[in-house]
Amino acid sequence: MLISGLTLRAARVEAGISMRGMARRIGISYSHLSNVERGDRAATPAVVEAYRRALADKGQVVDTGREDVQRCEMSELLRGAGLLGAVPVLTAVETVRAGLHDAVSVRSRAEWWRQAIADYGASHYLTPPTGLLRDLLTDAALLEKHLAENLAADRQGLLLSAGYLAGVTALTWSNLGERRLARRWWHTAIDAADQSEDPAVQVWVRAWAVMNGPNIGRRSSEILALAQERLGERLAPDSGSCALLGGLAQTQADLGDPAAVTTLQRLAELTERVPGEIAADRGSLFGWPEVRLRYAESYVHTARRDTVAAYAAQDRALELYGTDLPRDRAKMLLHRARCLVVDGDITGGATYATDVLDNLDATVRFESVDASARAVLAVVPPHGRKLAAVCTLRGLLAAT
Structure with missing residues (x-):
């Protein structure tokens, strides 16, 4: 039985190997592997054997038996009925x-x-x-x-x-x-x-729905309305209120509203009042460490094309990020790639973004990361869209 490209992709992702990483391991071009995994090319015995050898080093098994193929493909569908x-x-x-x-x-x-x-x-x-x-x-x-x-x-x-x-x-x-x-x-x-009827959970839920809005296709006007549902009330110095202001500032920046800068100032003032235990909670959804303020600043200044302020926020954030938050760190680096493109270094920015994605473990590369990478492509001017580095980044995102 022939193995599908979907099966090879599922096994590669589960092993934590990027597609470019696989191309380097087995000596087959990235574009060829991309076509195989999409199903545009057949997974020939030579390709399957190359994957099998590379994945064996990571403890993964690729077999041609029906049961094992179905098991690999089910891992890809686990989020649906199988789950x-x-x-x-x-x-x-x-x-x-x-x-x-x-x-x-x-x-x-x-x-x-x-x-x-x-x-x-x-x-x-x-x-x-x-x-x-x-x-x-x-x-x-x-x-x-x-x-x-x-x-x-x-x-x-x-x-x-x-x-x-x-x-x-x-x-x-x-x-x-x-x-x-x-x-x-x-x-x-x-x-x-x-x-x-608890104000804290009402604000927290809306805050994260606002922050998550762009990743699930909400319109900016819809996100803005959701944020404003609790802005008329006194905001407590907690993670939900800070996240709400952060999400509002990001939405305003996406809409080109200069009020985003004022909202950032409110966020900075509220962050200073956050209790120590919340500020020290780096890894929880219920914490608000300084790095989240810096992320919001980077997002807003990047969207407003104020690259001097954006680079400053990014520098501070990258000092604060550790190895425990690779996803958020990757998004911050993609802000920097976007700034490079805005400043005219189109090839440098696109290459930077591609390297970020290539070096990110597949287990933490989610929709929010790809959305940040697509934002890099969105600021490429028409004359740069056919540059090799831009095409490479576009192909990398299309493959996922």
Whole structure:
């Protein structure tokens, strides 16, 4: 049985090898491999054998048997029906555990769910999205059951957790490129947050929906309206309020609104008031470290083509980024590539962006990263669109 290009791509991605990295490993041109993985060329026995040898070094197996081919292709489709098939079994297991917990614990269900949400916030950047999604959907089913039991003492706390849980789930669907599902989960998150009557979750959910908006195809006017739903209220010095101002500033910059600079100033002032434990929380969705302010500054100044201010924000951010946030660091580097193009170095900017994508582990290259790379292409002037470096970047994005 012939192996499809989709199967080869799934195995390569799972091994964490970029397409250019594979081309270098096996001595076959990037463009040829791109055509094979898209299905425009047949995966010949020579190509399959080259992949098999390269992937064996990473512990991956490519076989020609039907069962193994289907298993590889299923890994590509795990985010759909294959994933959902596991949820009922896992939910049943969690229901048993939850029943035992109710019998032995002095904590209320709402208290237990608050801890679970904190754990999800901490694991969002570190856990592969398919694995995270499995856990999120399992817990969503269990939380739905708890809400259906309608215990008045716990209901508001459970609705609060439902808002956060649905928001993290929406972000995870977005990371997998499932825009429609992400948008629907954001609707659920906003409804749950509003029913909870808790201002903090209402702001947090809207903030991340605004930040996530461009990655799931929301119109800028729609994102702006969503941000403004909570701007008339006093903003607390917490991660949700800071994220809301950051998302608003980025949207204003995308719309060409000079108010983006004023919003950045408000964000900087609010960031200074954030409590120490929130400022020190680098890896959680519920933290607001300085580097997130610098990211917002870089985004806004890059979009406004103020490259001097953008480079300054990027320099500071790159001092702060560690190895624990490779995805956000990659997006920052892609801002720099965009600035290079704006400053007239079209080949340099496109090459810089290509190198960022090539050197990024496939396990953390999600839709938001590709969106930042597409923004580099968007500022290439007409006379530069046929340059070799630009065509290479365009082909790299088309292949994914």
